[in-house]
Amino acid sequence: MISFARQDLVVGSADLTARERPPHRVSLGPFALADRCVSAGDFTAFLHDAPDDMDHLMIDCIDPGFVVHRADGFQVRPGCADFPMIQISFWGAAAYCNWLSRGEGFQPVYDLARREAGLSADGYRLPREAEWEAACRQGHPAGTAGTGNTADAPAACRALRAGEAGLGAFRRGEPGPIPTAARAPDAAGLHEMIGNVREWCHDRYAPYSAEPARDPSGPGRGSFRVVRGGSFADPGPACRPASRMAAFEDTKCEVYGFRVARSL
Amino acid sequence: MTRTHDPAATQHPPLFTTVDAGRFDLATCPTTVAQYWHYLLDQGLDQEPAPRLHAFPRQAGTGLRTDRQGRVTLDDELSTLPATGVTWHGAVAYCTWLGALTGTHCRLPSAAEWQRAASGPRGWRWSLGNEFDRPLYAPEATGPRPVTHLPAGPTGLRGMTGNVFEWCSDPLASPDGPVPGSRAVKGGAYTLRNPESFENGTTFTSDALSTLPYIGFRVLRERRPR
Numbered sequence A: 001m002i003s004f005a006r007q008d009l010v011v012g013s014a015d016l017t018a019r020e021r022p023p024h025r026v027s028l029g030p031f032a033l034a035d036r037c038v039s040a041g042d043f044t045a046f047l048h049d050a051p052d053d054m055d056h057l058m059i060d061c062i063d064p065g066f067v068v069h070r071a072d073g074f075q076v077r078p079g080c081a082d083f084p085m086i087q088i089s090f091w092g093a094a095a096y097c098n099w100l101s102r103g104e105g106f107q108p109v110y111d112l113a114r115r116e117a118g119l120s121a122d123g124y125r126l127p128r129e130a131e132w133e134a135a136c137r138q139g140h141p142a143g144t145a146g147t148g149n150t151a152d153a154p155a156a157c158r159a160l161r162a163g164e165a166g167l168g169a170f171r172r173g174e175p176g177p178i179p180t181a182a183r184a185p186d187a188a189g190l191h192e193m194i195g196n197v198r199e200w201c202h203d204r205y206a207p208y209s210a211e212p213a214r215d216p217s218g219p220g221r222g223s224f225r226v227v228r229g230g231s232f233a234d235p236g237p238a239c240r241p242a243s244r245m246a247a248f249e250d251t252k253c254e255v256y257g258f259r260v261a262r263s264l
Numbered sequence B: 001m002t003r004t005h006d007p008a009a010t011q012h013p014p015l016f017t018t019v020d021a022g023r024f025d026l027a028t029c030p031t032t033v034a035q036y037w038h039y040l041l042d043q044g045l046d047q048e049p050a051p052r053l054h055a056f057p058r059q060a061g062t063g064l065r066t067d068r069q070g071r072v073t074l075d076d077e078l079s080t081l082p083a084t085g086v087t088w089h090g091a092v093a094y095c096t097w098l099g100a101l102t103g104t105h106c107r108l109p110s111a112a113e114w115q116r117a118a119s120g121p122r123g124w125r126w127s128l129g130n131e132f133d134r135p136l137y138a139p140e141a142t143g144p145r146p147v148t149h150l151p152a153g154p155t156g157l158r159g160m161t162g163n164v165f166e167w168c169s170d171p172l173a174s175p176d177g178p179v180p181g182s183r184a185v186k187g188g189a190y191t192l193r194n195p196e197s198f199e200n201g202t203t204f205t206s207d208a209l210s211t212l213p214y215i216g217f218r219v220l221r222e223r224r225p226r
Helices: A040-049 A090-103 A129-139 B033-043 B088-102 B111-119
Strands: A002-004 A007-011 A024-028 A031-033 A067-070 A073-076 A198-204 A224-228 A244-248 A261-263 B016-019 B024-027 B064-066 B072-074 B165-172 B179-186 B203-207 B220-222
Touching: A002 A129, A007 A129, A024 A129, A031 A129, A040 A067, A040 A073, A040 A090, A067 B203, A129 A198, A129 A224, A198 A244, B024 B111, B033 B064, B033 B072, B033 B088, B088 B165, B111 B165, B111 B179, B165 B203
Parallel strands: none
Antiparallel strands: A002 A031, A007 A024, A031 A261, A067 A073, A198 A224, A224 A244, B016 B024, B024 B220, B064 B072, B165 B179, B179 B203
16 A cells, blocks of 8 residues: 555646546545555455355456356456456445455445445545545656556557466457556556556546535445546546546446555 | 246246247247256256356355255246356256257357347347347346246247346357357346347357356257257
8 A cells, every 4th residue: 555645636637528627626635545456366365255245246257357256156267366356346346345444453434235435434445536636646747647558558568468468368469457566656656557447436426516625525426436547448648647437336347447545 | 026937937848939040949038947957856966066067056046056065956936037057068068968858959059040049030139129128128136037027029039138148159269269268148137237238249258167147048959850
């Protein structure tokens, strides 16, 4: 986990799409963000430890996912443990956060049965989108956006993709994820913030307001969540620190993964 | 869950209908829990685990479950659900067994055969038409629905679109040749939402040893004597 101090910043951008407008001031309390996405191996440890915490509506085990479900339960495909966990819904990611919290003696943030969250709990959660953006901006100071595992990734990056390595069910020559932390970290110490997999954030999606905000966490209702960072399927120019997208929270797709965060 | 009596869902052997301009017969419904149970009893497969063929959950809800001793038990009131938890190898084995028992050539359809049957004579995008009827194909659900609740299309096929995926014979193709271990599934499932996933022309693949509550299968019968 990488720690980020209390800070004020401008979130959003006037130069991208309508979703990122208007830029507005945000104050954030201190938080920690995982330096990499949760891997298929990490997630399988959770599935083995707490199989009753997961149902088949929260995880999709058909191809090209790295986790399959056989007679002996959930299994990570051979050689795929370091690839990001994909094909889990927002609530599947939330269930993992709660498991991590319980294991380390923190209060769980999510009530999965009621589909609610208590952000006063001290446990693991998905990052607020403003936290994600603050961390990504710190890692990619102006002019150093660099290249990630995006649709137009350079050859050296593409060579790390699951299909090129002959791993799992991604096919050779097709866009696909690379292992978590496969490439050097950004200036903040974070791996693959840009590209690879779109990352579930805590916030429900809503258009931005111009009003300054303190620790914003999105609207209280709705079933679309913010996803950040773009993916191997998205062109690089669409994957900026300020870029935001919305995803239906029950979506389980090979371009969605997540990393965990915690308030400090 | 409502129990509906429909001979097509519990009948052994399954009912078939002729499709694809008379080229082959396809079971009107996905293989049901009742039909798979008949096979398990006939083969003594209810007595011990067979992980290459199938695995059933400990909890009730999908019709067949595994008890503490590892034996398979039937929840009779759920016998009209599609049989799930069956691997691709298990689906192939059931077809082979049914063919031998009935003196016919039975097998899984290829993805292309499945698609032609689902599209019907009018080449529909989904099995009952060119509009995606969400309440019919993809209602809110936490598990499989009885196949008897699903209306029949013009050739008598039920449940081709939605409810549970159906295994097909094709391996996952790749520019380097077939990828070992994965096989095609068609038709979409209750776990999905976007209409494209349910289209007759859409093919997914899954690990051939998958035992999942959202993958079932239906039998193709060739129109030639055994």
